Amino acid sequence: xxxxxxxxxxxxxxxxxxxxxxxxxxxxxxxxxxxxxxxxxxxxxxxxxxxxxxxxxxxxxxxxxxxxxxxxxxxxxxxxxxxxxxxxxxxxxxxxxxxxxxxxxxxxxxxxxxxxxxxxxxxxxxxxxxxxxxxxxxxxxxxxxxxxxxxxxxxxxxxxxxxxxxxxxxxxxxxxxxxxxxxxxxxxxxxxxxxxxxxxxxxxxxxxxxxxxxxxxxxxxxxxxxxxxxxxxxxxxxxxxxxxxxxxxxxxxxx
Amino acid sequence: xxxxxxxxxxxxxxxxxxxxxxxxxxxxxxxxxxxxxxxxxxxxxxxxxxxxxxxxxxxxxxxxxxxxxxxxxxxxxxxxxxxxxxxxxxxxxxxxxxxxxxxxxxxxxxxxxxxxxxxxxxxxxxxxxxxxxxxxxxxxxxxxxxxxxxxxxxxxxxxxxxxxxxxxxxxxxxxxxxxxxxxxxxxxxxxxxxxxxxxxxxxxxxxxxxxxxxxxxxxxxxxxxxxxxxxxxxxxxxxxxxxxxxxxxxxxxxxxxxxxxxxxxxxxxxxxxxxxxxxxxxxxxxxxxxxxxxxxxxxxxxxxxxxxxxxxxxxxxxxxxxxxxxxxxxxxxxxxxxxxxxxxxxxxxxxxxxxxxxxxxxxxxxxxxxxxxxxxxxxxxxxxxxxxxxxxxxx
Ligand SMILES: Nc1ncnc2c1ncn2[C@@H]1O[C@H](COP(=O)(O)OP(=O)(O)O)[C@@H](O)[C@H]1O
Ligand SMILES: [Mg+2]
Numbered sequence: 001x002x003x004x005x006x007x008x009x010x011x012x013x014x015x016x017x018x019x020x021x022x023x024x025x026x027x028x029x030x031x032x033x034x035x036x037x038x039x040x041x042x043x044x045x046x047x048x049x050x051x052x053x054x055x056x057x058x059x060x061x062x063x064x065x066x067x068x069x070x071x072x073x074x075x076x077x078x079x080x081x082x083x084x085x086x087x088x089x090x091x092x093x094x095x096x097x098x099x100x101x102x103x104x105x106x107x108x109x110x111x112x113x114x115x116x117x118x119x120x121x122x123x124x125x126x127x128x129x130x131x132x133x134x135x136x137x138x139x140x141x142x143x144x145x146x147x148x149x150x151x152x153x154x155x156x157x158x159x160x161x162x163x164x165x166x167x168x169x170x171x172x173x174x175x176x177x178x179x180x181x182x183x184x185x186x187x188x189x190x191x192x193x194x195x196x197x198x199x200x201x202x203x204x205x206x207x208x209x210x211x212x213x214x215x216x217x218x219x220x221x222x223x224x225x226x227x228x229x230x231x232x233x234x235x236x237x238x239x240x241x242x243x244x245x246x247x248x249x250x251x252x253x254x255x
Numbered sequence: 256x257x258x259x260x261x262x263x264x265x266x267x268x269x270x271x272x273x274x275x276x277x278x279x280x281x282x283x284x285x286x287x288x289x290x291x292x293x294x295x296x297x298x299x300x301x302x303x304x305x306x307x308x309x310x311x312x313x314x315x316x317x318x319x320x321x322x323x324x325x326x327x328x329x330x331x332x333x334x335x336x337x338x339x340x341x342x343x344x345x346x347x348x349x350x351x352x353x354x355x356x357x358x359x360x361x362x363x364x365x366x367x368x369x370x371x372x373x374x375x376x377x378x379x380x381x382x383x384x385x386x387x388x389x390x391x392x393x394x395x396x397x398x399x400x401x402x403x404x405x406x407x408x409x410x411x412x413x414x415x416x417x418x419x420x421x422x423x424x425x426x427x428x429x430x431x432x433x434x435x436x437x438x439x440x441x442x443x444x445x446x447x448x449x450x451x452x453x454x455x456x457x458x459x460x461x462x463x464x465x466x467x468x469x470x471x472x473x474x475x476x477x478x479x480x481x482x483x484x485x486x487x488x489x490x491x492x493x494x495x496x497x498x499x500x501x502x503x504x505x506x507x508x509x510x511x512x513x514x515x516x517x518x519x520x521x522x523x524x525x526x527x528x529x530x531x532x533x534x535x536x537x538x539x540x541x542x543x544x545x546x547x548x549x550x551x552x553x554x555x556x557x558x559x560x561x562x563x564x565x566x567x568x569x570x571x572x573x574x575x576x577x578x579x580x581x582x583x584x585x586x587x588x589x590x591x592x593x594x595x596x597x598x599x600x601x602x603x604x605x606x607x608x609x610x611x612x613x614x615x616x617x618x619x620x621x622x623x624x625x626x627x628x629x630x631x632x633x634x635x636x637x638x639x640x641x642x643x644x645x646x647x648x649x650x
Contacts, residue, residue: 113491
């Protein structure tokens with residue numbers, strides 16, 4: 001499905017990723033953990049084409065996509081969410097979901113101007129799919145609200161919906177429960193499990209906190225300062241002395 | 256929640272409003288729910304409530320009746336305003352919907368104006384002319400020529416953003432001004448000018464008295480119909496995948512790319528479509544006066560279009576139209592100033608004169624709207640509407 005091979009990413013002076021490799025199988029829920037600044041978001045940015053790694057390969061569905069432009073990678077079926085919500089703030093929930101389906105439309109600008117035949121048909125069909133996601137994520141009450149007016153927890157959920165609207169082959173979730181209270185966290189955990197069980201979409205989940213990840217993930221990769229520290233089942237990674245030191249030495253010792 | 260109130264506001268404004276608390280015409284009419292839609296098709300329609308349908312029809316009916324009520328001078332002015340509205344709707348596509356600030360609109364208007372004038376001009380005249388007067392030829396040609404120019408400019412938008420893009424597109428206007436002043440074989444040269452395109456459609460000359468009435472009545476109706484077509488196109492575009500992609504590029508370009516929107520392609524598309532509108536507007540703009548000068552396509556013209564969009568309301572079609580009407584009719588009001596305030600001169604060689612006052616007014620209006628009502632006239636309309644929706648509970 002996805003194979004990250006020996007990826008290195010440097011920003012002038014800072015090494016964000018230092019030789020990371022991992023593989024994600026079909027229908028797997030893979031997690032990446034590590035303290036803040038460990039390079040988790042950077043890994044996502046490399047996979048989704050926002051950054052080009054200096055070294056290494058990213059194979060997705062058999063093709064090397066490292067350095068490919070983001071919209072081409074998206075068109076192959078890779079969807080992601082962002083650590084800090086990156087929704088289209090002036091659009092409604094529905095329009096954000098509809099935008100997620102951008103790659104599934106076939107009609108062009110001329111058809112859009114006339115709104116006849118094909119454009120209308122495709123929009124109606126897409127709307128039906130968007131409504132499925134509204135149902136799935138229980139967003140009925142917010143449909144027509146511009147997303148900038150929504151509570152943070154709902155915005156996170158809309159972002160998951162927008163990614164699901166792409167009907168992805170692989171889903172990357174960057175800290176889906178960051179900043180959420182307990183109740184919102186449990187809701188989100190339930191949706192993540194639903195996505196895996198009902199839609200069967202493989203996922204890579206990033207979190208800086210171990211709690212959620214240990215409950216959900218099939219396998220876990222722990223990063224520290226851009227380097228892989230441990231990889232394996234949640235129990236094994238949790239007990240790994242290197243991981244414990246990374247967490248105790250980092251800023252996470254408070255929690 | 257808003258349903259019954261919308262209906263009430265619509266019926267209430269047609270007749271005397273009943274005293275607060277007294278239900279209007281209860282029992283006579285079943286109150287339907289205008290926001291209750293039973294299919295996605297209904298829900299996604301442009302005019303999705305009966306109130307919107309009624310208001311649009313009423314506005315259209317009034318606009319169609321005006322030529323038989325107003326004097327010729329006003330009709331010419333309104334015809335010009337409608338054409339300006341086509342241009343403003345176009346600018347709103349690239350700047351309002353797609354968020355790419357362009358000060359180069361005057362340049363694209365010029366390309367359309369000269370393409371159309373050259374195609375329809377007199378082949379034996381002193382300036383370039385091909386003698387093809389059919390609008391079916393010169394109008395699309397003008398739009399396409401400008402769209403092509405827009406496509407050539409678009410790569411700049413991929414590399415530059417915000418102010419940098421504004422300044423570079425401003426450069427286009429200076430470039431165009433220079434070229435058009437020098438190229439007098441095409442433009443007639445500054446101070447002389449050339450005849451505008453000939454508005455002829457299916458053998459009917461709209462710049463002469465004809466089947467629909469006088470020259471002014473004919474031009475008015477022609478521009479009204481064209482504006483309706485262009486406005487409808489823009490509304491459709493805005494609610495399509497293309498409009499959503501524009502908004503996504505405007506709001507969060509990285510997220511847009513990650514969702515599969517090709518940034519370079521959609522910025523180019525925004526410039527091309529916007530310039531197509533500008534080209535058509537440029538071609539039509541001077542058919543009312545019949546003549547135009549290469550000096551018209553200056554920075555002030557670009558600023559006027561920016562003002563139309565900002566004053567009318569960014570990223571709304573009806574707002575751009577309202578802004579265009581406002582800005583085009585404004586000079587008609589300032590012309591009256593010398594009578595009211597004698598220190599303002601109607602003579603362009605004196606200071607202060609009405610033209611200076613106009614320029615200052617545009618600037619002031621832009622500032623006032625940006626500071627106090629960033630959503631423009633459209634925002635004011637929404638406020639009024641919400642006031643009536645919650646009437647009599649106005650909080
Ligand atoms: N665009 C960037 N420019 C410079 N440095 C960056 C950039 N993005 C990330 N970094 C650096 O890379 C390191 C890893 O960051 P990040 O991937 O965001 O960590 P995490 O998501 O694990 O908290 C940090 O030291 C951060 O400062
Ligand atoms: Mg991060």
